[in-house]
Amino acid sequence: MKFFIDTANLEDIKEAQALGVLDGVTTNPSLMAKEGITGKDNILKHYLDICTIVDGDVSAEVISIDFEGMIREGEELAALHPQIVVKLPMIADGVKACKYFSSKGIRTNVTLVFSAGQALLAAKAGATYVSPFLGRLDDISTDGMHLIAEIREIYDNYDYQTQILSASIRHTMHIVNCAKVGSDVMTGPLSAIKGLLKHPLTDIGLNQFIEDAKKMKL
Numbered sequence: 001m002k003f004f005i006d007t008a009n010l011e012d013i014k015e016a017q018a019l020g021v022l023d024g025v026t027t028n029p030s031l032m033a034k035e036g037i038t039g040k041d042n043i044l045k046h047y048l049d050i051c052t053i054v055d056g057d058v059s060a061e062v063i064s065i066d067f068e069g070m071i072r073e074g075e076e077l078a079a080l081h082p083q084i085v086v087k088l089p090m091i092a093d094g095v096k097a098c099k100y101f102s103s104k105g106i107r108t109n110v111t112l113v114f115s116a117g118q119a120l121l122a123a124k125a126g127a128t129y130v131s132p133f134l135g136r137l138d139d140i141s142t143d144g145m146h147l148i149a150e151i152r153e154i155y156d157n158y159d160y161q162t163q164i165l166s167a168s169i170r171h172t173m174h175i176v177n178c179a180k181v182g183s184d185v186m187t188g189p190l191s192a193i194k195g196l197l198k199h200p201l202t203d204i205g206l207n208q209f210i211e212d213a214k215k216m217k218l
Contacts, residue, residue: 001179002056004187006167008035008046012190013053019193024056026109026131026167026187028087029063044080051081059109059129061087070097078106085109085128090118095125102126109165116150123160129185135168144168149181172196
């Protein structure tokens with residue numbers, strides 16, 4: 001399973017990259033705003049800065065919600081850097097734009113997916129990635145992981161090549177469970193990724209090794 005980090009914070013991206021397990025980055029307007037990045041030129045430059053840090057795909061989201069606007073923005077984003085993947089919303093015009101981009105060889109990530117039917121439409125339109133938001137489903141007392149499993153079954157039934165990019169990851173167990181049901185990618189905060197490192201028995205064992213090493217007077 002690929003590990004993407006869901007942020008526009010360059011320091012978090014650098015830390016995840018240094019860990020040696022980062023495969024890509026996802027961003028959106030909300031994450032950009034959180035970092036105080038405003039204005040078209042600054043946003044485009046920030047995408048390029050991210051591409052210099054990571055080796056993998058960087059999802060850059062369009063702002064428009066009409067077909068023509070998505071095409072205009074998406075083509076500009078795709079031309080920025082070979083690593084850029086155009087992020088589109090799961091609406092009718094987003095599906096149309098996805099089909100257009102896939103016919104042009106431009107990679108896409110269809111986002112804000114909350115049902116298996118939406119994921120099926122994205123795959124039929126040729127999406128490179130589909131982003132079901134499992135954390136937001138959990139937030140409203142719906143089993144987000146069940147959706148990931150449903151999409152996996154449908155894609156396997158028909159050999160769709162669209163990758164399931166499990167988004168809205170809230171914590172470490174979301175990552176583990178996504179891996180268990182066969183998600184191709186997960187995207188989440190640095191804290192969730194680093195949480196995979198933690199286990200109390202590891203800490204206890206390491207402390208014991210250190211104390212025993214001191215006795216050896218190396």
